[in-house]
Amino acid sequence: MGRFGGQPQKKNPPPYYVIFTLRQLLTEEGLESFMNKLAFIDLLQYTLDGTLTGVLYAIIAIAFIVVYRAGRILNFAQGEVIIFMAYIIWTLIALAHLPLWVVIPLSLVVAMILGLVIERGIFRPLIGQPIWAIVMVTIGLMILIQGITQVIWGGGERPFPLIFPRVPVKIGPLLFSSSIFWGGLISLAIVLGLTLVFEKTRWGLKLTAVAENHQVAQAMGISVKSSIAIAWMIGWALSSFAAVVFLNGKVLTFGAAAIGLHALPVVLLAGLESIGGALLAGIIVGIGESWASAFLDPYTAGASSQAFPYVLMLVVLLFRPQGLFGWKIIERV
Numbered sequence: 126m127g128r129f130g131g132q133p134q135k136k137n138p139p140p141y142y143v144i145f146t147l148r149q150l151l152t153e154e155g156l157e158s159f160m161n162k163l164a165f166i167d168l169l170q171y172t173l174d175g176t177l178t179g180v181l182y183a184i185i186a187i188a189f190i191v192v193y194r195a196g197r198i199l200n201f202a203q204g205e206v207i208i209f210m211a212y213i214i215w216t217l218i219a220l221a222h223l224p225l226w227v228v229i230p231l232s233l234v235v236a237m238i239l240g241l242v243i244e245r246g247i248f249r250p251l252i253g254q255p256i257w258a259i260v261m262v263t264i265g266l267m268i269l270i271q272g273i274t275q276v277i278w279g280g281g282e283r284p285f286p287l288i289f290p291r292v293p294v295k296i297g298p299l300l301f302s303s304s305i306f307w308g309g310l311i312s313l314a315i316v317l318g319l320t321l322v323f324e325k326t327r328w329g330l331k332l333t334a335v336a337e338n339h340q341v342a343q344a345m346g347i348s349v350k351s352s353i354a355i356a357w358m359i360g361w362a363l364s365s366f367a368a369v370v371f372l373n374g375k376v377l378t379f380g381a382a383a384i385g386l387h388a389l390p391v392v393l394l395a396g397l398e399s400i401g402g403a404l405l406a407g408i409i410v411g412i413g414e415s416w417a418s419a420f421l422d423p424y425t426a427g428a429s430s431q432a433f434p435y436v437l438m439l440v441v442l443l444f445r446p447q448g449l450f451g452w453k454i455i456e457r458v
Contacts, residue, residue: 175413195355211372308371402451413433
């Protein structure tokens with residue numbers, strides 16, 4: 126009977142996440158099984174964190190790749206482009222007080238305009254110039270963007286606006302940062318969309334033809350100069366999105382520009398011409414970095430996760446210079 130008569134009260138069942146009773150847990154077999162489950166959950170958490178981060182790396186890698194495919198220009202100023210767009214977004218939100226639904230599309234439009242200006246004003250006159258001249262110009266562009274940013278906004282730190290909520294996303298026993306989780310899913314949709322555009326649409330196939338051979342593309346009536354300009358616009362727009370995701374709620378400084386070089390191993394692993402391959406390469410780098418952070422950083426003072434992408438880059442350059450999915454071009458002499 127219950128305490129006050131009637132039907133006997135039912136005891137509440139234990140929480141669903143309690144797998145073992147105390148007696149089972151204290152046995153050797155029960156403790157081993159419980160620890161194995163915890164280890165599996167931790168491994169799954171690190172793997173999914175790395176996967177989502179790798180998808181974000183893929184976005185920056187594609188910004189490198191689309192510009193290289195079109196104009197054979199490896200833009201070493203990519204990290205500075207991301208920070209420059211981050212300062213513009215901060216200005217629109219913190220100083221102009223524009224709503225978020227206006228800032229995001231407006232920043233993309235501004236990014237595409239700036240990409241077009243950079244291409245027309247700096248890189249179009251360099252068509253046909255030696256590769257080392259173009260490399261030095263990209264390094265000069267990196268320094269120029271740094272200088273313009275410091276003149277306009279100064280060298281102080283800025284709190285980047287909170288675009289995604291601070292509340293983490295919880296799925297069962299797994300916990301994800303909201304910016305990484307939602308940013309990763311949006312990035313995945315963008316990567317898949319760009320892959321379909323470049324492989325299935327007439328406009329994308331024109332850009333692919335330009336990537337393969339400028340002379341052949343011109344013979345087919347495709348404007349190479351317009352294709353290069355479009356590539357720069359896409360690259361800057363992707364950089365604007367990357368700024369929103371990577372800097373969400375963080376401190377905005379020029380040190381964050383290192384994210385551009387951090388994505389370079391993804392570019393080389395995928396291949397300088399492969400947009401779809403950037404997704405897989407980003408996931409490989411992201412998971413490897415996450416595992417190194419979890420299992421090796423405690424013994425290397427946090428150096429392993431920082432070094433992993435660049436060690437992988439050196440291995441790729443030694444054994445497969447064209448990357449996993451890059452084009453292997455054979456020239457007849």
